[in-house]
Structures are given as C-alpha cells and as structure tokens.
Amino acid sequence: MRKLQIHLLTLVLILCTPAWAAKSSANQIDWLSYDSARISEGKQSKKYFLYFNSKHCGYCRMLENKTFKDKEIVDYINANYTPVMIDVNENQKIATRYKVNGVPALHFLTDQGETIANWVSYVEADHLIKMLKYIHTDSYQKMNFQQFDQNLSKKKH
Secondary structure: OHHHHHHHHHHHHHHHHHHHHHHHHHOOOOOEOHHHHOHHHOOOOOEEEEEEEOOOOHHHHHHHHOHHHOHHHHHHHHHHEEEEEEEOOOOHHHHHHOOOOOOOEEEEEOOOOOEEEEEEOOOOHHHHHHHHHHHHOOHHHOOOHHHHHHHHHHHHO
C-alpha cells in the first residue's frame, strides 16, 4: 500500500510539473542571445529590443526584478519585439558597436537592425510600456514622444 502511494505521488508530480513550468515561463521575457537573434541578417518581422546589462549593475537587477516582471511589459515585449539580452562585460564588441557607455541600456532597432532609439537608465514599467508602444506602432515617425504620451493620456480619459 505504501509503495502504491509513493508511485501515485510520483505520477502526480510528473504530470503537474510541465503545467507549472509553462506557467512560470509565460510570465517572463523570452530573451535571446545576440547571436541567436541574427540581427545582422534582417530576417525578423518584429523590431528588436536590446537590453544591455552587467552582472554588477544594481539598476539592471532592479529592471530585471521589477520592470521586466510586470505582466503587461512581458506580454507586450514577447508579442511585439525580438528581445535580446546582452552582458556588456561578456560582449564588449557588441556593446561598442551600439556605443553603449552605461547600463542598463535599452536599444530599439528596426526589423532590419537599424537603430531607432535608445535609453540609458532604469525605467519604471508604466513609462517603459509607453516607450514600447511608441516604437512598435511607428509613432516615432510621426511625432515626438511627448506628443505620443499626451495622445495616450487623452485616450484614457
């Protein structure tokens, strides 16, 4: 009887583990490495969201543990961007190519790999979502960010 209980418990754990793992990965950004993103080939249909960081950067940890855990941010980035995480200490040539002088640094690129905009500093989720929408919707081609933000505020009222 005891062996049967252990086998049933084991079976339940095996069957439940994939469901739990899928839920936890659904609430995180699907980061790619720079090499796997294949930016230079321009074969993506989405714009690129590059996140430059360092293991010793306190604001990078805040961004990762707060802003990048926000469900709206996670869902929006995963649906509309090809997210790429780059450690500047391990990838100095890439950081130099994008002229990264500080971290955290967020770079927005076209689907062809051309720079649209960048941001160097910690950013709260409520501001980052506006930046993501501004770039994704190509509003940067029609208006400045302040105008875009004002238009968003008008729509909410």
